[in-house]
Amino acid sequence: MKIATIFGTRPEIIKLSTLIPQLDMEFDQVLIHTGQHYSYKMDKIFFDELKLRDCDYTLNIGSGTHAQQTGKMLIELEKVLLLEKPDLVMVQGDTNSTLAGALAASKLHIPVAHVEAGCRSFDKQMPEEINRILVDNISDYLFTPDENSYKNLTCLECFPSDKVYLVGNTSVDACLRTKQLNNQEYLKSYNLEKRRYILFTLHRQENTAVDRLKEIIMALNMISGRIKVLFPAHLRTRKVILENKIEISDNIILTDPLGYNEFMGLLVNSKFIMTDSGGIQEEAAVLNVPCLILRDNTEWMYYVEMGKNMLVGTNYDKIVKVVTDLLENDSKFVEIEKIKISINQGATESIVAILKKELSNIKTI
Ligand code: UD1
Ligand code: UDP
Numbered sequence: 583m584k585i586a587t588i589f590g591t592r593p594e595i596i597k598l599s600t601l602i603p604q605l606d607m608e609f610d611q612v613l614i615h616t617g618q619h620y621s622y623k624m625d626k627i628f629f630d631e632l633k634l635r636d637c638d639y640t641l642n643i644g645s646g647t648h649a650q651q652t653g654k655m656l657i658e659l660e661k662v663l664l665l666e667k668p669d670l671v672m673v674q675g676d677t678n679s680t681l682a683g684a685l686a687a688s689k690l691h692i693p694v695a696h697v698e699a700g701c702r703s704f705d706k707q708m709p710e711e712i713n714r715i716l717v718d719n720i721s722d723y724l725f726t727p728d729e730n731s732y733k734n735l736t737c738l739e740c741f742p743s744d745k746v747y748l749v750g751n752t753s754v755d756a757c758l759r760t761k762q763l764n765n766q767e768y769l770k771s772y773n774l775e776k777r778r779y780i781l782f783t784l785h786r787q788e789n790t791a792v793d794r795l796k797e798i799i800m801a802l803n804m805i806s807g808r809i810k811v812l813f814p815a816h817l818r819t820r821k822v823i824l825e826n827k828i829e830i831s832d833n834i835i836l837t838d839p840l841g842y843n844e845f846m847g848l849l850v851n852s853k854f855i856m857t858d859s860g861g862i863q864e865e866a867a868v869l870n871v872p873c874l875i876l877r878d879n880t881e882w883m884y885y886v887e888m889g890k891n892m893l894v895g896t897n898y899d900k901i902v903k904v905v906t907d908l909l910e911n912d913s914k915f916v917e918i919e920k921i922k923i924s925i926n927q928g929a930t931e932s933i934v935a936i937l938k939k940e941l942s943n944i945k946t947i
Contacts, residue, residue, distance in 0.1 A: 585609045589679055591677045597698070621817055678709070699721060726748050765847060781852040815839070864882055877895065890918060
C-alpha cells in the first residue's frame with residue numbers, strides 16, 4: 583500500500599518526524615514537501631536535526647496570499663498524486679499545505695488521514711480554523727490529539743465515531759524524544775541562567791498586523807526591564823518588525839528562528855514562555871513550563887482548563903499585569919508546576935497500527 587505524506591511548514595515537519603520513519607517501515611511512502619516554508623531555519627534545519635530522509639517531491643511553492651499559495655499547491659499536488667496514485671494521503675495540522683493536500687486528494691477520491699484532527703479555537707478569523715474545519719470534513723481517518731478534539735468531532739459536529747480515533751499527539755512523542763537531549767549548554771551562548779529568563783515567540787497572522795505587534799512588543803519591552811527575554815523571531819514577524827522599524831529594547835535578545843533541539847533546551851530551562859504558537863502550548867505543558875498564551879482563545883483548551891497554561895490576550899495592560907503578578911509571586915510558579923496533567927504518549931504507534939489494520943481491510947475488499 584502506498585501512502586503520500588504531504589506537508590510544508592516547520593511544525594508539520596517536527597510533528598511528522600516520529601511518524602515518517604515508521605510509515606517508511608510499514609508502507610511504500612512518498613514524501614511531498616509543498617515548499618510553504620523554505621528558509622533554512624524554517625525547513626532544512628529540522629531535516630538535518632531530526633535525521634529525516636530527503637523528500638521525493640519538493641514543490642517550491644513559497645510565500646504568497648492564501649489564494650495564491652493554496653491554489654499553486656493544489657495545481658502541483660494534483661500532478662504528483664495522479665502520477666503516484668497513492669492509496670492514502672496523510673496530512674497534519676491546519677496550514678495551507680494541510681488544506682491543499684487534503685483537497686487535492688479528496689477531489690481525486692484518494693482517502694485522507696488527518697493527524698491532529700478536531701482541534702477548534704471557535705474563531706474563524708484565524709486562517710487555521712478554516713483550514714481545520716475544511717480538512718476534517720474531507721478526511722476519512724481523523725486522528726484526534728485529546729478528548730476535547732475528539733468530542734468536538736463526535737459530539738459537536740456529529741462525525742461518525744468509526745472515523746474518529748483518539749490517539750494523542752505525535753508532537754508529544756517528538757518532544758519527549760528530544761527532552762532526553764536537553765542540557766543547559768544552549769544557555770551559555772546567550773549568557774542566560776536557568777529560570778532567569780523568559781522565552782517569547784509570536785507569528786500568528788492576527789498578531790503580526792502592525793498595530794497589534796507594536797502593542798505586544800511595547801509590553802515585552804516593559805517586561806524586559808525586569809527579566810531577560812529571548813525572542814527567536816519567526817521570519818514573518820522579523821519582516822514586520824524591520825519594515826516598520828518597531829523598537830526592541832536592548833534587554834531583549836532577538837535571534838533568528840532556532841533549531842528544535844536548541845529551542846527545546848531553552849524552553850525547558852526558562853522561567854516561563856509567552857507565545858501565540860499552537861505547538862509550543864502543548865510542549866510547554868509536557869515540559870512543565872508555565873505558558874502565557876498571547877491570544878484570546880486556543881484550540882488547546884485542556885491545558886488552560888487544568889491551570890497549566892494561561893490565556894492572556896494581546897492587550898498591553900493585561901500582559902504587563904499578568905507578568906508582573908507572576909514575577910512578584912514565586913509561589914504561583916510552584917503551584918503551576920505541581921498541577922498534574924495527563925499526557926497522551928504513543929500517538930505515532932497508534933496511528934501506524936490503525937492504518938495498517940484499515941488499509942489491509944481495503945486491500946482485501
Ligand atoms: C504558517 C501557517 C501557520 C503555522 C506557521 C508555522 C498557514 C495559513 N499558516 O504561517 O498556521 O502556525 O506556518 O510556523 O498555513 N517566510 C520566510 N521564510 C520561510 C517561510 C516564511 O521568510 O521559510 C516569511 C515570508 O515573508 C512569508 C511569511 O513568512 O510571507 C509568512 O509565511 P506563511 O507560510 O505564509 O505563513 P506563516 O506565518 O509561516
Ligand atoms: N520551534 C523551533 N524553533 C523556534 C520556534 C519554534 O523549533 O525558534 C518549534 C517548536 O518547538 C514547535 C514548532 O516549532 O515544535 C512550532 O511551530 P510554530 O510556532 O511555527 O507553529 P504552530 O505550532 O503555531 O503552528
